[in-house]
Amino acid sequence: MAEPAATFLAEAVHHQWTAFPELSNLCYVHGRPAGSPAATVTVPVRPERAELRVWEGIEMVKVGRAQVWRRTSGAAAPHRYSAASLVRHGLTHEPWPRVWRQVPLRPAYDAVIVGAGIHGLATAYHLAKDHGITKVAVVDRGYVGGGNSGRNTAIVRSNYLTPEGVRFYDRSVKLYEALSAELNFNVMFEQRGHLTLAHNDSSLRTMVWRAEVNKLVGVDSSVIGPEEIKRLVPYLDTSTETRYPILGALYHPPGGTIRHDAVNWGYARAADALGVEIHQGVEVLAISTTGDRVRGVVTSAGEIATPIVVNCTAGHASLLCDMVGVSTPVVTHPLQAAVTEPVKAFLSAVVVSGSLHVYVSQTDRGELVFGASTDPYASYSTRGSLEFTEELASHVLALMPGISKIRLLRQWAGLCDMTPDFSPIMGITPVEGFLLDVGWGTYGFKAGPASGEAMATLVATGKTPELIAAFDLARFAEGRLVGEKGAASVGH
Amino acid sequence: MIQIPCPYCGLRNANEFASTGEVKPRPDVATATPAVWRAYLYDHRNPEGLVTEGWYHRAGCRKFLVVERHTQTNEIRSARPAGVAS
Amino acid sequence: MPEATTQAATTAPGDARPRLPGGAPLARSPIRQPPPTAVVGHWEVSRRHTNAALRLADLSALAKVVLRAAPESEAAGALGVPFGAARRVNVVATRPAPQLVVGSGPDEWTVLGPVDTQAEIDAALLALPGEHPRSVVDLTHGRALVRLTGAAAPAVLATICAIDLRERSTPNGKALRSLVAGVATDLVRDDVEGTCSYLLHVERSSGQYLYDTLMEAGATAGIDAAGLPEKEI
Amino acid sequence: MRPVARRATPTSGRLGPRPGEVIDRARPLRFTFDGRPYLAYEGDTIVSALLAAGESVFSRSFKYHRPRGVLSATFFDPNCTVQVGEEPNVRGAHRRVRNGDVVSAQNVWPSLRYDVKAANQAVGRFLSAGFYYKTFIKPEPLWPAYQQVLKRFAAGGVVGADDPHGYYDHRYAHVDVVVAGGGPAGIAAALGAAEAGAAVLLVEEEPHLGGHLRYGGPEALRLLGELRQELADAKGIEVLTDSVATGRYDGNWIAVHQRSVPGATERLVKVRAGALVVAAGLIERPYVFAGNDLPGVMLSTAAARLVNLYAVRPGTRAVVLSANAEGDAVAALLAAAGVEVAATLDARRAETVVAARGHGHLSSVETSQGRVVEADLLVTATGWTAPTSLLNMAGVRPTYDEAAARFVVGAEPSPGVFATGGLVGDASPEGLVAHGRAVGARAAAAAGCGKGAVLPELSPGPHPALFRSTTHGFVDYSEDVSSKDVFQAAAEGYDSPELAKRYTTATMGPSQGKLELVNFLGVLAEATGRSIGELGTTTWRPPYAPVSLGALAGRPHEPVRYSPIQPYHEAMGAKPLVAAQWIRPDHYGDPDAEVRRVREAVGLIDVTPLGKLLLVGKDTPALLNQLYVNKWSALRVGAVRYGVMCAEDGVVFDDGVCGRLGEDRYLMSTTSSGAGAVWEWVERWLQTAGRHLDVYVTPLTTAYASINVAGPASRTLLSRLVEGVDLAPEAFPYMAVREGSVAGVERCVLWRIGFTGELSYELHVPAGYGLFVWESLLDAGSDLGVGPFGIEAQRIMRLEKGHLIVGQDTDGLTQALGAGLDWLVKLDKADFVGKPELVWQANREDYDRLVALVPTDERTVPPEASQLLGIDGDIVGRITSSRHSPTLRHPICLARLAHHLATPGTVVRIHLPDGRDVPARVAETLAAYDSEGVKLRA
Structure with missing residues (x-):
């Protein structure tokens, strides 16, 4: 509450509301509620006095003479996150509850999920919520969201090439849109629009192809020209005399960015609240089987009996598969990313160039977040390379020549399990009870909610949902590769 | 940038080379079943450890090499011309 | 074949490009020739003079022939130049001066000779002793060749080439192939009268790019464009 | 406020x-x-x-x-x-x-x-760690509006879209020892290494060497003076000041950012070092x-x-x-x-x-x-932080020394990586110099210079562990994170350094924890009842200090390639087409007119980028049999054949022709975009499975200027310039190759082939003569109506003729039989690349086919990539190529179409990007123009 309240207040005092139509919408157009407030909280802070008044569906913060109004959805429940709870905690110094419990590992679970990233946590959440299966352990050798789920560039989109891909990722976008309310955790999904630039004929053709398939599946995408691109992203060099002229772009308005850590924490907190156990710092050492059936898991914290193991790891998927002798077409490549120092907001949309192997977005804090294609050779190293930052910078400056003085602050890497057809591997394996949700390449984060939902259904019902049927492991041996291959080497 | 010890050119920066992936024997075309052939096409050992892989010295001597590299440290154990027994 | 001669070319009205009398074929480098130009043999070349301490000359008109053969073959032995070295060898016996033989690959030699001598070099390489399979290909037209000369040459090259150019790693007579400004480039350290000098050659269509990039890299070191030196002809 | x-x-x-x-x-x-x-x-x-x-x-x-x-x-x-x-x-x-x-x-x-x-200060107590996550949850439609307000809080400066790009430079360096940090220990390390004969690069972030000696007392200044004198006398040390070693990468590949350089805005030096000495000193906490x-x-x-x-x-x-x-x-x-x-x-x-x-x-x-x-x-x-970033990047994990209240490392923590000075321990300036000198000598020895030296003892002295007083204050100034926030994060369960860091954003701001990290850990340790040693630390990522994008990028180096005929294209104002590195003429103003010229008279196109490989050796047919899907053993000298290559998965990879020039000499052509890949593919086979083959391959792509002379008058035109070749149809038939001279240029290769469907000859002339021959052809054919044509006209004509373009009419999963190449694939060969997949494909029906489509509405040219819809609205294919045919005066398309619909006469629905659906009929043949091939055989 207080940050925006103060923000609104500060801006409001200075601009007397009128300069901010979006604020006046927030504050005045809905009118004032009738009757006296259900609750009033006064904050004695010098030199002013802040006061929160809460009505059903609306609340107001008053600091000095200024007021900020906002719609809410009813009264805040205990330990639900809301503006009111924030104020209450601020006033009373009442401690916040833990986001998830720390409990000892039990000897048996109905299912063990390996990997406490978005895939594992979303699978656990949906198992508990949709199917009532709560005797579930999510184990991770690191910490919640410490792998790719905390290392990706947090871009969400559904403008894929194949109908099966578009449908699947569209489901994910829909779940993301409702996720803050679903989890009672603000994941800060901002659908700022996503532009994939085309610098030559063939890539422009691919953009039309994607747009057409998207539209037929019901996803908002279209191909736009340089003028419209310049309007959306004024810092792009759209002149024709460049080495990489911008001929057009695939514009995908629902695409955007999200706070990846918040998604992980939100799922973890919600799954925990439903009874799922999250075990950080617990490494899977072996998977025990009887015949072709999973029997249990040997971990660094002891043995667990379970009929179901779901491999939700990224970067190490094939190593876990090796434990049960399941051969996969996965090759692990580092994917690097980088962030700059903050500058004032100038870039609203997410901009991607496949030909230049770069994508960029600007965070609310003003930092530019960059990514590129995966490293050119297989590796499990996340140390990163200088050549990545050199190429990144030269390609970004080819697109936006004005920003050469911005400084790169930090680079890092995640590990991507690449598959031959740029599509995941989901579903059953020759080992009964050993299920895969792996091979996400560079697309894993976008897929999290939908894959969690689908994998939970598979675990609970034993049936592979139609939405993920195309992504089965057997497709490689049977020669049924998914056509995402060739969509673009970079498509974040 | 890692360096590849090219048996012809000496230590050179990896960006002179192209990685061609894990070295795998080609099955006999006459007898290969779909499962065998597609394992050849798609499956990988993908170890976190030593891997035997191909590198092509594209901007150097233009020789195909077989390199043993550790996939975590990127340390290179050996490099020899392709088609020559180790 | 006669020695290449220099002749003045005529220029057609309204056309900056020279033509030879009688419409004889005129060969051109992939690199724009800094004026003044003249015709040497069949080639339009720059004859620009410069006293700059650091200079870049286009030598694309020189004959360039590539031999491929097994390193253990007799032909290779006859040349006597190992991979990674460049030496002047009298490949064409009838020539007054030896040619520069570059060990450009483990089973590859590039022979550079004066303008219009490719046929002679070609024949001489085919006539090398031995029965091993070999391939002799005239790449005179397939390569752009420049020479960068001056004490500052290593420092200028070090802005666009990752190779260790220090004396102990890349002494005079060293040949190698690496990336120069992102293009696969043959690099030969071939000093001129005690001054550090490099021959650089790339496939022809990248010639102008290489030339422009070197000129830009050398700008702060005072680089200047030179014409085809008389002694190379 | x-x-x-x-x-x-x-x-x-x-x-x-x-x-x-x-x-x-x-x-x-x-x-x-x-x-x-x-x-x-x-x-x-x-x-x-x-x-x-x-x-x-x-x-x-x-x-x-x-x-x-x-x-x-x-x-x-x-x-x-x-x-x-x-x-x-x-x-x-x-x-x-x-x-x-x-x-x-x-x-x-x-x-x-x-x-x-600053009003925010008044309500600071509510802006605790993670407050974003706990509010703005509902209603969702308003979140974007909130977010617009939040963005106004972005803390940085301003950049403009048209700010000038400075002149940023790059440079490579090769030295034996890099010393990062020019304080007393770093200077001494450089001296020690240089004494051992090493080439040294000494990098100092400030404008002057000396570290803390510079602002110490008279004794410190005296020692600094001596060190500077020694440096001035030493050989083999390059000093870079106002420069910082920003990263250490695998193989001691070290990035040095020079912030002030004569003649450039900034410079990035990329150093390959035998050994790295980190002498970063200590940062006060x-x-x-x-x-x-x-x-x-x-x-x-x-x-x-x-x-x-x-x-x-x-x-x-x-x-x-x-x-x-x-x-x-x-x-x-x-x-x-x-x-x-x-x-x-x-x-x-x-x-x-x-x-x-x-x-x-x-x-x-x-x-x-x-x-x-x-x-x-x-x-x-109150104490010190050891900036161990460069060591972290080398995989070194510093240990926390409770008595010294800071992280420390040993002097030789990893092969090729050394540390000296405050990172290792505390000593008088003289003691630091002695240690640095010895470490320098040892680093030199590791790089192959000298015999090293005995390392004096250096260890950290005791220091009170002071992180927080009895009140709460700021832990991270740039992120406005207080110790209270860290306590709260721990209480909520974000109790490991990584989680607490992410939740509070402490150490994630512009100084990346250089000042804040140890206090953050100290406060977190206090909040969780653990010691800093138990908590562990977070990993410092590169760069050590922020680097401008300009310095990382350096000067733009984007290779471009030009044909020898480029001066003509430029003079004619051809519209340039960027095709990978090549700049090519798309058209010269009116592509339809260029088509008509070729169909009715004669035109020239510059096809120099077409890949060309010379294959020499008696085993060339065996190689071709292995790489192409068709047969090559019976190719006669002087004959040319079309060939298609597949990868091992049967997917079409490239196509072109190959002609036999002599007994053991073959010239292979590839697509322009595939030139490099096919060359490598051939080399790969010759160096692995085909090592026993007597074949040498040499790329001649740019050794020749390639000119296609196309049109009914092409023979007449060539007859005026070609010598040494009998151009009569019987003597030089379709799919033949000859060598001769053109316009006086000897050693030209002439193929009688073509992509346009007309009588045509592809001339490969020694590249230096390319412009000469091109202009000679234009001069000689002026009465025939000769003129240039560009890529666009060629695309139209090949589409009229039904020729596929690999990668456009095929995609990453199209196997040969799905590309209309059934007639070419010879499954009776014992082996060729991709054979098993094509054998299995031949036993299936269910793959998409390549068909020609004719929209029934002649005014509508469907955009390429328009989707084809089945009766129930599902996608059954797509348009891969589409143009209006100036010759036939109606739209023509190639499409990939589901097998059950891919029979001539079937009508399918084309769904246009504008939302309209138009019907189209599957044509009898891929070729809409001269499907019998009479013209090209004329």
């Missing part, structure tokens, strides 16, 4: 000359800060000059917009970031003033003094207490720098909190410089600061003894 009062009596000001000062009082400079003029001396930093002029506030903090002044007076000072002209986020305590600089404060609105966002961010509260090293380097008096009345000798020395220094030292608190005797108070500037200090001391300067000396 209260403005920061401009103080009547400035707390700071310029002192008289100091022995080690780096300013040149004879060279005054002028600059402006927020529009007001100021004076500086050459050598002043922006901040030292402003302090000398009495200013004390340089920024507002990120979240609460609190006024901030000098903290560390180094590059990593979180409070001194300013905008200089077009450059955002300049480190004002590091950047030297240049005459005419226009400096302004960042993150203030509307001004530094009156910042309305702030102390956490209430009000620890008030202007006037600073580190002891900051005070020493200001007094001794810039002759700036940092305040008038000081309180000093000291836990070490360095702090004690600064107390004495201040007193000697005329600052009244009102109180000295000795942390070793449990004396401490409880709170600092003041509005906009420090006015009093509350001590643990209950005293309130009026002061405008509070100097803290």
Whole structure:
């Protein structure tokens, strides 16, 4: 509450509301509620006095003479996150509850999920919520969201090439849109629009192809020209005399960015609240089987009996598969990313160039977040390379020549399990009870909610949902590769 | 940038080379079943450890090499011309 | 074949490009020739003079022939130049001066000779002793060749080439192939009268790019464009 | 919201000359800060000059917009970031003033003094860690509006879309030893390595070597003088100042960012080193207490720098909190410089600061003894942080030394990587020099120079563990994270360093934890009841210090390739087409007219980028049989054949022709885009499975200029220029190759083939003569109506003729039989690349086919990639190529179509991007023009 309240207040005092139509919408157009407030909280802070008044569906913060109004959805429940709870905690110094419990590992679970990233946590959440299966352990050798789920560039989109891909990722976008309310955790999904630039004929053709398939599946995408691109992203060099002229772009308005850590924490907190156990710092050492059936898991914290193991790891998927002798077409490549120092907001949309192997977005804090294609050779190293930052910078400056003085602050890497057809591997394996949700390449984060939902259904019902049927492991041996291959080497 | 010890050119920066992936024997075309052939096409050992892989010295001597590299440290154990027994 | 001669070319009205009398074929480098130009043999070349301490000359008109053969073959032995070295060898016996033989690959030699001598070099390489399979290909037209000369040459090259150019790693007579400004480039350290000098050659269509990039890299070191030196002809 | 009062009596000001000062009082400079003029001396930093002029506030903090002044007076000072002209986020305590600089404060609105966002301070208690995540949850439609407001809080400077791109340079370097850090240990390491014969690069972040010796006492300055003299006499040491080693990557590949270079804005030096010596020194740690961010509260090293380097008096009345000798020395220094030292608190005797108070500037200090001391300067000396970033990048994990209250590393923590100085331990300057010298010698030995040296003992001395006082204060200044936030994060379960870091954003700001990390860990340890050693630490990622995008990019090096005929294309104003690295003529103004010229008379197209490989050797047919799907054993000398290559998965990879020039000489052509890949493919086979084959391959792509002469008059035109070849149809039939001369140019290769469907010849002429032959052809054929045509006209004509383009009419999963190549694939060959997949494909029906489609509405040319729909609206295929045919005067398309619909006469629905559906009929043949092939055989 207080940050925006103060923000609104500060801006409001200075601009007397009128300069901010979006604020006046927030504050005045809905009118004032009738009757006296259900609750009033006064904050004695010098030199002013802040006061929160809460009505059903609306609340107001008053600091000095200024007021900020906002719609809410009813009264805040205990330990639900809301503006009111924030104020209450601020006033009373009442401690916040833990986001998830720390409990000892039990000897048996109905299912063990390996990997406490978005895939594992979303699978656990949906198992508990949709199917009532709560005797579930999510184990991770690191910490919640410490792998790719905390290392990706947090871009969400559904403008894929194949109908099966578009449908699947569209489901994910829909779940993301409702996720803050679903989890009672603000994941800060901002659908700022996503532009994939085309610098030559063939890539422009691919953009039309994607747009057409998207539209037929019901996803908002279209191909736009340089003028419209310049309007959306004024810092792009759209002149024709460049080495990489911008001929057009695939514009995908629902695409955007999200706070990846918040998604992980939100799922973890919600799954925990439903009874799922999250075990950080617990490494899977072996998977025990009887015949072709999973029997249990040997971990660094002891043995667990379970009929179901779901491999939700990224970067190490094939190593876990090796434990049960399941051969996969996965090759692990580092994917690097980088962030700059903050500058004032100038870039609203997410901009991607496949030909230049770069994508960029600007965070609310003003930092530019960059990514590129995966490293050119297989590796499990996340140390990163200088050549990545050199190429990144030269390609970004080819697109936006004005920003050469911005400084790169930090680079890092995640590990991507690449598959031959740029599509995941989901579903059953020759080992009964050993299920895969792996091979996400560079697309894993976008897929999290939908894959969690689908994998939970598979675990609970034993049936592979139609939405993920195309992504089965057997497709490689049977020669049924998914056509995402060739969509673009970079498509974040 | 890692360096590849090219048996012809000496230590050179990896960006002179192209990685061609894990070295795998080609099955006999006459007898290969779909499962065998597609394992050849798609499956990988993908170890976190030593891997035997191909590198092509594209901007150097233009020789195909077989390199043993550790996939975590990127340390290179050996490099020899392709088609020559180790 | 006669020695290449220099002749003045005529220029057609309204056309900056020279033509030879009688419409004889005129060969051109992939690199724009800094004026003044003249015709040497069949080639339009720059004859620009410069006293700059650091200079870049286009030598694309020189004959360039590539031999491929097994390193253990007799032909290779006859040349006597190992991979990674460049030496002047009298490949064409009838020539007054030896040619520069570059060990450009483990089973590859590039022979550079004066303008219009490719046929002679070609024949001489085919006539090398031995029965091993070999391939002799005239790449005179397939390569752009420049020479960068001056004490500052290593420092200028070090802005666009990752190779260790220090004396102990890349002494005079060293040949190698690496990336120069992102293009696969043959690099030969071939000093001129005690001054550090490099021959650089790339496939022809990248010639102008290489030339422009070197000129830009050398700008702060005072680089200047030179014409085809008389002694190379 | 209260403005920061401009103080009547400035707390700071310029002192008289100091022995080690780096300013040149004879060279005054002028600059402006927020529009007001100021004076500086050459050598002043922006901040030292402003302090000398009495200013004390340089920024507002990120979240609460609190006024901030000098903290560390180094590059990593979180409070001194300013905008200089077009450059955002300049480190004002590091950047030297240049005459005419226009400096302004960042993150203030509307001004530094009156910042309305400071209202946030009033409600700071609600802006606790993670407050974003707990609110704005509902209603969702309003989140974007909130977010727009949040964005106004972004803390950085400003960049403009059209800001000029500076001249950024790159350089490679090869040395035996890189020494990162030019303090006493680093200088000594460079000397030690050079004595052993090593080539050394010594990198120092500040403009002068010397580290803390520069702002130490007379003894320190004397030692520094000796070291400098020794350096001047040494051989083999290159010194880079105002430069920083920003990254250490695999293979001791070290990035050095030169921030000031003659002739360039900045430069990135990429160094391959035999050994790396990290001598980064120690960074002084702030102390956490209430009000620890008030202007006037600073580190002891900051005070020493200001007094001794810039002759700036940092305040008038000081309180000093000291836990070490360095702090004690600064107390004495201040007193000697005329600052009244009102109180000295000795942390070793449990004396401490409880709170600092003041509005906009420090006015009093509350001590643990209950005293309130009026002061405008509070100097803290509470311990050190070891900046181990470069070592972390090398995989080294520093250990936490409880007694020393800091992380430490050994002198040789990893092969090829060394450390010296404060990172390793504490010693007198002489002791640090001795250690550095020995480490330098050992590093040289590791790089192959000399025999090394015996390492003297160096270990950290004891130091009180001081992180937080009894009150809460800021842990991370640039992120406005307080110790209270860290406590709260731990209580909520974000209790590991990584989770707490992410949740609070501590250490994630512009200084990346250089000042904050250990305090953050100390507070988290306190909050969780664990020790710092148990907690572990977070990983420092590259770069060590931020690097501009310009410096990383360097000068643009984007290779471009030109045909020898490019001067003609340019002169004719051809529209350029960028095709990978090639710049090609798309058309010369009217592609339809170019088509008509070829169909009716004769045209020339420059096809130089077509890949061309010369294959020499008697086993060439065996190689071709292996790589192509069709048969090659019976190819006669003088004949040409079309071929298609597949990968091992049966997917079409490239196509082209191959002609037999002589007994053992073949010339293969590839697509333009596939030229490089096919060459490598051929080499790969010849070096692996085909090692026994007698074949040498040489790329001739640009050795020849390639000109296709197409049209009914092409033979007539060629007959005027070609010598040595009988052009009669019987003597030189379709799919034949000859060698001869063209326009007097010898050793040309002529193929009778073509992509356009007309009688045509493809000439490959020695590239240097390309322009000459092209112009000769135009001259010789003027009466025939000859003219150039571009890529677009060629695309139209090949589509009229039904020729596929690999990669456009096929995709990453199209196997040969799905590309209409059934007639070409010879499954009776024992082996060829991709054979098993094609055998299996031949036994299936269910793959998409390549068909020609004719839209029934002749006015509608469906855009390429339009989708084809089945009866129930599902996608059954797509248009891969589409043009209006100027020859046939109706649209023509190639499409990939589901097998059950791919029969001639079937009508399918084309779904256009504008939403309309138009019907189209599957044609009998792929070729719509001269499907019998009469013309090209003429």
